[in-house]
Amino acid sequence: MPLNGTPVRRPAKTGLLAATYLPSILKGMWITLRHIFRRKVTMQYPEETWRLPDNYRGLPALVRDDEGRVKCVACFLCEYVCPPKAIAIQAQEITTGVEKGPRAFDINMLRCIMCGYCEEVCPEQAIFLTRESTTVGLSRAEMIFDKEKLLQMGGTRPDPIKKWARLTQGTPATGVPSVAAGRGGAS
């Protein structure tokens, strides 16, 4: 039984020249040849690098404030929110007596998917995604970055709020309610 619809149009029978494939081969080679004279698109990677956008999400890192203090207060929010559970924090009381800080802060970079949730959730702006994206490792242990390494990667970010100065000296900053005042108001 013939199928319904119009019959398929077949191309006209190829000539003797086309049957030798030469026109097609020459046409293809002409296209290849033309590419030699085109603008080169190859980026010579190790010497030349792509300019990553400013908001590029690379490996996460911890930062210090402009007085060299570790900004992280070990609140565990990043550890909690991290989808692949790449972050492992151990808290400790810190000697300045104002808050707690991380004793250990390990990020397993092989687990990390650079989603940026940690940066987004951090109430202290202590963790940021760097633009570092070409780190490779020879072992799993090597790719678990500890606190020192993360702080070294993150560097310093100035903190306009000066929370530490306020808490250590006990003088409320203008315009921002102190911790004591905040507690009083809540009770």
Added chain:
Amino acid sequence: MSGSAGAATPQVREAEEAQGLDQWVMTTRLADYVAWGRKNSLWPMPMGLACCAIELMAMVAPRYDVARFGAEALRFSPRQADLMIVAGTVTKKMAPAVKRIFDQMPEPKWVIAMGACASSGGMFRSYSVTQGVDEVIPVDVYIPGCPPRPEALIEGIMKVQDLLARRAREDRGLAPAAPRTAGTGG
């Protein structure tokens, strides 16, 4: 090959000629020579299992052009490959196939675990996913990222090249090669 062709004042040229044969002949050890050959003709087996394979393809494409490192001949037959790039989530169902393909590759062979999933399971902490392809096959280089940039993969391949040259010397009890300086050839 001299790196100072641009600044060939007569004094420099005389000094170069005084070096004699070293100017024209390069000596090496067989181990280094073989390693040099292997290094610059890595044939990857693209074990593309998920989205990382897209970045793997980008690395082979003209912009990043891994042909500059001699690794553009992606072999879809393990018999012809010596570098397995595991790009993607290795499920427990796929793991036996990965293992088998790795076993079919001839020695010497290397493995790159590309991306979070292949390196450690990534965000798939699941009953159905191996927590890193190194549960199944030995991995030489781990690349973080989800997915890693093509540059990171090129870094990984360069790391494999270094590893390869180093191991070639270690296997023969030789000291590690001196760091490469400009103008001493490849």
